[in-house]
Amino acid sequence: xxxxxxxxxxxxxxxxxxxxxxxxxxxxxxxxxxxxxxxxxxxxxxxxxxxxxxxxxxxxxxxxxxxxxxxxxxxxxxxxxxxxxxxxxxxxxxxxxxxxxxxxxxxxxxxxxxxxxxxxxxxxxxxxxxxxxxxxxxxxxxxxxxxxxxxxxxxxxxxxxxxxxxxxxxxxxxxxxxxxxxxxxxxxxxxxxxxxxxxxxxxxxxxxxxxxxxxxxxxxxxxxxxxxxxxxxxxxxxxxxxxxxxxxxxxxxxxxxxxxxxxxxxxxxxxxxxxxxxxxxxxxxxxxxxxxxxxxxxxxxxxxxxxxxxxxxxxxxxxxxxxxxxxxxxxxxxxxxxxxxxxxxxxxxxxxxxxxxx
Numbered sequence: 412x413x414x415x416x417x418x419x420x421x422x423x424x425x426x427x428x429x430x431x432x433x434x435x436x437x438x439x440x441x442x443x444x445x446x447x448x449x450x451x452x453x454x455x456x457x458x459x460x461x462x463x464x465x466x467x468x469x470x471x472x473x474x475x476x477x478x479x480x481x482x483x484x485x486x487x488x489x490x491x492x493x494x495x496x497x498x499x500x501x502x503x504x505x506x507x508x509x510x511x512x513x514x515x516x517x518x519x520x521x522x523x524x525x526x527x528x529x530x531x532x533x534x535x536x537x538x539x540x541x542x543x544x545x546x547x548x549x550x551x552x553x554x555x556x557x558x559x560x561x562x563x564x565x566x567x568x569x570x571x572x573x574x575x576x577x578x579x580x581x582x583x584x585x586x587x588x589x590x591x592x593x594x595x596x597x598x599x600x601x602x603x604x605x606x607x608x609x610x611x612x613x614x615x616x617x618x619x620x621x622x623x624x625x626x627x628x629x630x631x632x633x634x635x636x637x638x639x640x641x642x643x644x645x646x647x648x649x650x651x652x653x654x655x656x657x658x659x660x661x662x663x664x665x666x667x668x669x670x671x672x673x674x675x676x677x678x679x680x681x682x683x684x685x686x687x688x689x690x691x692x693x694x695x696x697x698x699x700x701x702x703x704x705x706x707x708x709x710x711x712x713x714x715x716x717x718x719x720x721x722x723x724x725x726x727x728x729x730x731x732x733x734x735x736x737x738x739x740x741x742x743x744x745x746x747x748x749x750x751x752x753x754x755x756x757x758x759x760x761x762x763x764x765x766x767x768x769x
Contacts, residue, residue, distance in 0.1 A: 654681070707753070709752040
């Protein structure tokens with residue numbers, strides 16, 4: 412090694428000593444000339460035990476093979492090489508690293524070795540994985556929402572066709588008959604008119620039921636407490652189980668979007684309690700909690716596991732998304748054999764757009 416190369420090596424050593432990442436210098440034979448303190452700490456060796464050694468002397472065969480192959484690629488091409496790698500730390504935990512290797516040249520431009528740096532990116536990779544999983548979950552949720560929307564449209568179309576459509580057809584036929592019989596038999600015409608009135612009454616009831624299922628007018632006209640009273644009574648009557656309701660008047664301070672979110676979330680929670688939880692009783696309570704309004708839906712069922720219940724993850728994601736859009740949050744706690752509690756917190760004063768209570 413010439414004096415110039417030695418001075419250059421000392422300079423590079425000084426730089427390595429101040430780098431918090433794993434860094435190193437190697438000659439053309441992949442022998443270590445200098446390593447950073449982080450590199451020595453990772454290996455658990457003293458500098459004297461590393462300098463002059465090759466990767467196969469320090470690393471497991473599968474890792475050493477990668478290091479030698481990438482060293483040779485940089486030496487042959489004279490170009491920088493960057494790649495991500497995973498390797499276990501001494502505790503056995505697998506971590507990810509972003510590794511960059513570059514050629515070292517002398518004054519004449521000849522490649523005399525390589526320099527490398529490896530930075531721990533495990534946290535970044537975990538964040539990327541969470542983001543990918545979140546996007547996949549949103550895609551599933553979007554698909555399920557679209558499917559549910561189309562299913563609901565189909566159901567409404569069937570009901571309109573099968574119930575209202577047939578009813579209106581029957582009314583038309585009765586009117587045609589009435590037109591021809593009215594003069595000949597007034598008594599028969601009166602009886603037929605009574606039947607028509609009964610049919611119309613049923614049609615009005617069906618229409619009101621369909622409209623209420625789409626959006627209960629009571630929510631807009633009388634507010635959330637009255638809408639929840641109607642909802643809990645409907646569930647109690649349909650499922651034949653007691654549903655207790657205790658909601659504070661502070662619920663009226665929620666704005667229109669928050670009231671709609673609260674109603675739909677409670678509706679979903681009640682459906683889950685009956686359909687998946689096998690509950691024998693349900694309690695719905697609501698009260699002011701600091702600057703929020705908190706609603707709890709608690710049941711004594713089997714204790715829903717959102718990750719295992721069919722549709723549970725998407726149902727929970729839908730509840731959370733409804734709450735998030737109005738600046739609130741949803742928490743769910745299922746205890747096997749002891750029931751499930753869904754807690755909804757919605758702001759009485761709307762937070763800035765995109766700000767979510769955590």
